[in-house]
Amino acid sequence: MFTAPPGYQPIYGPSVPYTGPIYGGLRAGMxxxxxxxxxxxxxxxxxxxxxxxxEGCDIAFHFNPRFDGWDKVVFNTFQNGEWEEQEKIHQMPFSKGEAFEMVIAVTSEGYQVNVNGSEFYMYPHRMPLDRVSALHIAGDVTVQSINIIGGGYPGGGYPGGNLPIMGLQPIYNPPMPYSGMVPGGMSPKRTIIIKGMLPYGANRLAINFMVACSRDVAFHLNVRLQEGIVVRNSQIGGDWGQEERELSFNPFQEGQYFDISIRCGNQRFKVFVNGQHMCNFFHRVQPFTQIDLLEIEGDAQLSYIHF
Structure with a gap:
């Protein structure tokens, strides 16, 4: 079972209706x-x-897509036992039978809702942020994962209450191909989260953990969709090493979203996909703390990277 580092605990596959705490409460920047x-x-x-x-508690933010022939999304607030005035958006960012990604960014002005990488609507605050203590999801929807970024008690590691590692905020909708430094380099128990989608017709996705100064590839994770395999390797001094291909299961499919967690240990990387352990890769570059560059290429659409 995947144990996330302190302060970062994604929730995978919750049943709906779902109600869970936001540890430490809600605040701007989350x-x-x-x-x-x-x-x-x-x-x-x-x-x-x-x-x-x-049931019956105040609701600071109510987000309610309705497929009723006049498709719309209703926003509202419920307090003192009554619903307030609705804000209706006659535009539907969701499609029947399809996967989605939704981000609610909390700002000092309100709740900025983004769906599938596009800005949808800003709902201004009607209640103090510090009163919000729980997330509720209900209705005709299947939930794959929930991440709450920026909250929690320092070092607490409570489920759902996530403190950004080293105070870093996620990168939303990074470009492909992606190349970026790993702030502070790799260290034991550090986890990097990569989320995105493999569109229909996609052929490959390659994730490389590298040493910037030498361009050595310490860990190469290569998803080959058409072959149905996931190859792991390293390239040191310009030479590729021994490939590793054995897997207990292959979670990658065309047309599906993915949620990859790559955790660095003292001896190896541990790779989890959609909450399940997929493989390990023992370090071939030592010291592994010199790994300081992440590069991602291929046919995926990235939505989120968290260091």
Missing amino acids: SLYIQGAIPHHITRFEVDLQCGEF
Whole structure:
């Protein structure tokens, strides 16, 4: 079972309806990241930021897509036992039968909702942020993962309450191919999260952990969709090493979102995909702390990288 580093605990495959705490409360600078899928038979679903985990509690932010022939998304606030005035958007960012990614970015002005990488709507605050203590999801929706970034108690590691490692914020919608330094380099127990989608017709996705000064590839993870394999290797001094191909399962498919967690240990990398352990890769570059560059290439659409 994947144990995330302190302060970072994604929630995988929760049942719906789902209600869970936001440890430490909500504040500006935090983000809620939800991956899921919409069934073909959908009528509506809702995502609520609540002031408690009980029925009838105040709701600071109510997000309610409705497929009713006049497709729309309703925003509202519920307090003192009553719904307030609705804000309706007659535009539907979700498609029946398709997967989605939704980000709720909390700002000092309100809740910025982005769906599938595009800005959708800003809902201004009607209640104090510090009253929000729970997330509720219900209706016709399947949830793959929930990440709450920027909250939690320092070093707490509570499920759902996530403190950014080294105070870093996620990178949303990074370009492909991606190349970026790993701030501070790799260290024991450090986890890097990569989320995105493999569109239909995609052929490959390659993730490289590198030593910038030598361009050595310490860990090469190569998803070959058409062959149905995931190859692991290293390239040191210009020479490729021994390939590793054995897997207990291959989670990568065309048309599907992926959630990759790569954790660095003292002896090896551990790779988890969609919450399940996929493989290990023992370090071939020592000391591994000199690994300081991440490069990603291929046919994927990236939505999120967290260091």
